[in-house]
Amino acid sequence: VGIGGVGSWAAEALARSGVGEISLFDLDDVCITNTNRQVHAVEGAVGKAKVEEMAARIRAINPACVVHAVADFVTRETMAEYITEQLDGVIDCIDSVPAKAALIAWCKRRKIQIVTTGGAGGQVDPTQIQLADLNKTFNDPLAAKVRSTLRRDYGFSRTPGRTYSVPCVFSTEQLRYPKPDGTVCQAKGFVGEGVKLDCAGGFGAVMMVTASFGMAAAAKLVDKLVAGARRPAERGRSD
Template structure:
């Protein structure tokens, strides 16, 4: 019996093969991105590229699937790759130890990519991802802010221009309007699927603290924002569900 018999029973052998032949790109292997990679491999994906220059901090343990006390200080993408291969040893997991920027995007997002998951928190680079994917006609999904939220039932997928109660996506929309000529009409579609929460974020209770486990390479620990794994993983569930249904041609009722 195959490890992915359950997926086969759900969508059929042909669609499982389609999933296995797609090239998934996950940009940002953190609170949401690590779960995206996890759900992809368990859903039958064979080709996954992981992009991140960050390393694991003790403060990641509460919400990032690759994080535990044995992995502190290790590369996020290499640790995630090891975990994914333990789930499916036959998978082809590629890693890019770098951040997506204007100077690296052409090497990261290219025509061979089948689907892009944006799980980063840089406004400027989210806009770059949107524009690049549109230019190459690559399906994608943008992830909004998961921090300061506690209700996974408020997470939805809508067009980016419809997003509410999300400061990160608000700034993305603002930059798209200013720098890329996107419509200021809130009724217009940006043709940019986004996962976000309609929940109002909870008040911030703490300031940035220095992490005693900091390794010095990346300032991964520098955040006073609060978050929980049952919310970040739910963001990932919605994002992977969107890609899964799109690739398997499963329509909502």
């Protein structure tokens, strides 16, 4: 969910790992400013729907893969239509806090496997990326805001040591905030509210970090899917 700097690489990893059916959700088109971090941002793709470009790429990787390209955002209003129990798992690469929290709560209540991702902007060092339960991440403002929203709006536990059973890919790296003169600093005071990962004045981003976020999320979901498929077979052998 979200086929951008993180989600496009997660989708690529799933396709190259032999996942047989993939649904892609995003309403945005490919922009020239996506070139530095998104796998589908190539010559000829600018102005076209991200989900369609990613779907074509997946089909070229594995023609047998069934790909559903949904040109829409997943929000509280569209959740029931798109995120159903038929899905084996979800990778959340949304950068909107309300939509992100709503998706996590929706999947948890319906026992749909979900892996979420924190903020990948303002960082340059992929070696500081980690995987932890969403309630145990640190140094990640996006994950912290999602956690707060889940507690306030969806009844998630406020106990610090309690696990949500929602794996989250995040980075411990100190964020670099943009300054008006084009340089960066580590003081948040130089930016306003709602700064996003973009090239027009928001957080900068590098593919080495965004792709690593996507790869880590895909790896975790594939691990969960394989483990889930293995259990029925093991039960069958023991009967």
